[in-house]
Amino acid sequence: MDLLEDDGGTNAHDYTVSELSGAVKRVIEGEFGRVRVRGEVGRVSLPRSGHMYFDLKDDRSVIAAVSWKGQVARMRVRPEEGMEVIATGRMTTFAGQSKYQLIVDDVEPAGAGALMAMLEARRKALAAEGLFDAGRKKPIPWLPQVIGVVTSPSGAVIRDILHRLRDRFPRHVLIWPVAVQGQACAPEVARAIRGFNALPPGGPIPRPDLIIVARGGGSIEDLWGFNEEEVVRAAAESAIPLISAVGHETDTTLIDYASDRRAPTPTAAAEMAVPVRAELAAWLSEAQARMARAARGRLEQRDQRLRDLARGLGRPETLVQPARQRFDMWGERLSPALRTLVLRKGTRFAPLAAQISPNLLRRFIRDRSREVDGFAARLRPAPGARLRRAGQDLTQLTRRLEASRARMLTDAQRRNREGAERLAGLAERLDRAPRLRLEALEERLSRLDRMRQTLGYTETLRRGYAVVRGPEGVVTSEAVAARQPGLEIEFADGRLSVIPGGGGASTAPAKPKPQKKKTDPGPDQGSLF
Known part of the structure; x- marks a missing residue:
C-alpha cells in the first residue's frame, strides 16, 4: 500500500495504529x-506454556523466531544456543511489540558438520562432569x-535379542516399550x-539385574534421541x-x-549378557571328570x-615274640x-587266731546290729x-497344666470363631459372584x-430405503434390473412384486414382512452398504 502525501502534507490519510500494523503484516506475509x-x-x-522463543542471527543481524507447542513436539532436532541451523517457517509481525518474527515449524542442522560440532561440545561438557569416568x-x-x-516392542531388535538369549541361556526378560526415534524417544528412554x-x-515385578538399551542402525538424526542429555544422565545414574x-x-x-558396557549390535549385547549354557555344561562335565580322576589318583x-x-x-x-617270652617267664615264677x-600270711595269722573267742565275735555282731537298727529307724520316715x-x-504341676489347657482351649475357640467368620464372608462372596456375573452377561x-437391531438392514428400511431382489438375488443397478423377468421390492412394512419395462405391479398382494425374533440375525446385509 502506497502512502501518498501532497506537498503541503495536509491531505495525508489518517491511519489508526491497528490499520497501519495490519497493512505492514499483510505486506510482509504477502x-x-x-x-x-x-x-x-x-x-x-x-x-x-510449551512454546519456544529463540533468535536467529548472523554477523550483522538478528531475527526473532517462535515455535508453537504443537510445532515443538514435531521437531526432530530442537535448536540449542550456538547451533547453526536452517529454520523453515513463515514471516509475520507481532503488533504488540512492533516487530516482525519468523514462525518456525521445522529446524534442521546446517549440515552434518554443525550437528557433529554440537554433539562434540555436549560430549565434552558431560565428560567434564565425570559422567564418562571409567572408575564409576x-x-x-x-x-x-x-x-x-x-x-x-515391534522392531526386529527385540526379536534378535530374545532369539539370542534363548539360544545361549534362557533368562527372564522384562521389556519396557519406548519410541526409539523422534521427539518422544529421549524422555521415554x-x-x-x-x-x-x-x-x-x-x-x-522382579527388579532386573541387568539393563539393555537397544536400537537398530540409522542416520545420526534417527539416533539423536540417544545423544540427549536426559538419556545420558539417566544411564549414568x-x-x-x-x-x-x-x-x-x-x-x-x-x-x-555413560553406559557400563557398549555392545556393537543388539545381538552382541545379548551375547555379553549371558554365557552359553552348552559350554558351561561341557565345562562342568570336564571339571567333574577331572575331579574324579584327581580323587582316584x-x-x-x-x-x-x-x-x-x-x-x-x-x-x-x-x-610280639619278646613279650610272649617274658610272659612265660613270669608265669613260671x-x-x-x-x-x-x-x-607267710598263715604264719602271721596264727597268733591272732589264738586271741579271737566266740564271745568277742558275738559282741562284735551285737554292736553292728545296733548300728544297723539305728540306721533303719532313721530311714523309716x-x-x-x-x-x-x-x-x-505333682499338685503344682497339675495347676500349671490346667492353666495351660485352659489357655489352649481359649485360643482354639478364638481361632475357630475367626475361621468361621472368614468362611462366612467367603461363602457370601461365593454366593454373590455367580449372580453378579450373570447380571453382567445379561x-x-x-x-x-440392541446393537444388532440398530445395525440391521431393517432399521435402514424404516428410514425410507428399499431392497430390490431378482431371481438370482439382490439387484444393485438399473441395467441388471432391466434384464430381470420380475422383481420383488421389500419395504419396511412388506414386499411388492413388479415387472420391469412398465408391466406394472403384479396382482398378487404384497406379502407382509414376517416378524422375527430378537435373536434372529436376519438375512445377509452386505449388499446394502
Missing part, C-alpha cells in the same frame, strides 16, 4: 510467505536372573531406565549395570560413553604310601611266689517325707442385541 532461513541460534526460551562403571553380572530391555531402577527388590546397544558397530552415541597314592609304610613295620609275630605268700514333697510338686447380551 511478500515473503514461507521461507528457509540459515543462521546461528541465539538465546532460547522455553516457558511453561559397574561390572556386568556373570549370569543375571532378570534382564530388562529398553527398546521398541530416560523414564524406562529410571523406572527399572525404581522397582523394589522382591516386589511383585543407573544403579543397575547397563549395556548400550544403539545402532550398528560404527554408530556411536553419548549413551555409549589321590586314593591310589595314599594306598601305595600305606603299603610302603606297612613293609617298613616288619611282621607282627616278630613284634608266679606259682612258687603264691605258695610262699600264703605260708524318709520315704513318707519324700512322698509328701513329690505330692506337692446386560452385555442386551447391549449386543
Whole structure:
C-alpha cells in the first residue's frame, strides 16, 4: 500500500495504529510467505506454556523466531544456543511489540558438520562432569536372573535379542516399550531406565539385574534421541549395570560413553549378557571328570604310601615274640611266689587266731546290729517325707497344666470363631459372584442385541430405503434390473412384486414382512452398504 502525501502534507490519510500494523503484516506475509532461513541460534526460551522463543542471527543481524507447542513436539532436532541451523517457517509481525518474527515449524542442522560440532561440545561438557569416568562403571553380572530391555516392542531388535538369549541361556526378560526415534524417544528412554531402577527388590515385578538399551542402525538424526542429555544422565545414574546397544558397530552415541558396557549390535549385547549354557555344561562335565580322576589318583597314592609304610613295620609275630617270652617267664615264677605268700600270711595269722573267742565275735555282731537298727529307724520316715514333697510338686504341676489347657482351649475357640467368620464372608462372596456375573452377561447380551437391531438392514428400511431382489438375488443397478423377468421390492412394512419395462405391479398382494425374533440375525446385509 502506497502512502501518498501532497506537498503541503495536509491531505495525508489518517491511519489508526491497528490499520497501519495490519497493512505492514499483510505486506510482509504477502511478500515473503514461507521461507528457509540459515543462521546461528541465539538465546532460547522455553516457558511453561510449551512454546519456544529463540533468535536467529548472523554477523550483522538478528531475527526473532517462535515455535508453537504443537510445532515443538514435531521437531526432530530442537535448536540449542550456538547451533547453526536452517529454520523453515513463515514471516509475520507481532503488533504488540512492533516487530516482525519468523514462525518456525521445522529446524534442521546446517549440515552434518554443525550437528557433529554440537554433539562434540555436549560430549565434552558431560565428560567434564565425570559422567564418562571409567572408575564409576559397574561390572556386568556373570549370569543375571532378570534382564530388562529398553527398546521398541515391534522392531526386529527385540526379536534378535530374545532369539539370542534363548539360544545361549534362557533368562527372564522384562521389556519396557519406548519410541526409539523422534521427539518422544529421549524422555521415554530416560523414564524406562529410571523406572527399572525404581522397582523394589522382591516386589511383585522382579527388579532386573541387568539393563539393555537397544536400537537398530540409522542416520545420526534417527539416533539423536540417544545423544540427549536426559538419556545420558539417566544411564549414568543407573544403579543397575547397563549395556548400550544403539545402532550398528560404527554408530556411536553419548549413551555409549555413560553406559557400563557398549555392545556393537543388539545381538552382541545379548551375547555379553549371558554365557552359553552348552559350554558351561561341557565345562562342568570336564571339571567333574577331572575331579574324579584327581580323587582316584589321590586314593591310589595314599594306598601305595600305606603299603610302603606297612613293609617298613616288619611282621607282627616278630613284634610280639619278646613279650610272649617274658610272659612265660613270669608265669613260671608266679606259682612258687603264691605258695610262699600264703605260708607267710598263715604264719602271721596264727597268733591272732589264738586271741579271737566266740564271745568277742558275738559282741562284735551285737554292736553292728545296733548300728544297723539305728540306721533303719532313721530311714523309716524318709520315704513318707519324700512322698509328701513329690505330692506337692505333682499338685503344682497339675495347676500349671490346667492353666495351660485352659489357655489352649481359649485360643482354639478364638481361632475357630475367626475361621468361621472368614468362611462366612467367603461363602457370601461365593454366593454373590455367580449372580453378579450373570447380571453382567445379561446386560452385555442386551447391549449386543440392541446393537444388532440398530445395525440391521431393517432399521435402514424404516428410514425410507428399499431392497430390490431378482431371481438370482439382490439387484444393485438399473441395467441388471432391466434384464430381470420380475422383481420383488421389500419395504419396511412388506414386499411388492413388479415387472420391469412398465408391466406394472403384479396382482398378487404384497406379502407382509414376517416378524422375527430378537435373536434372529436376519438375512445377509452386505449388499446394502
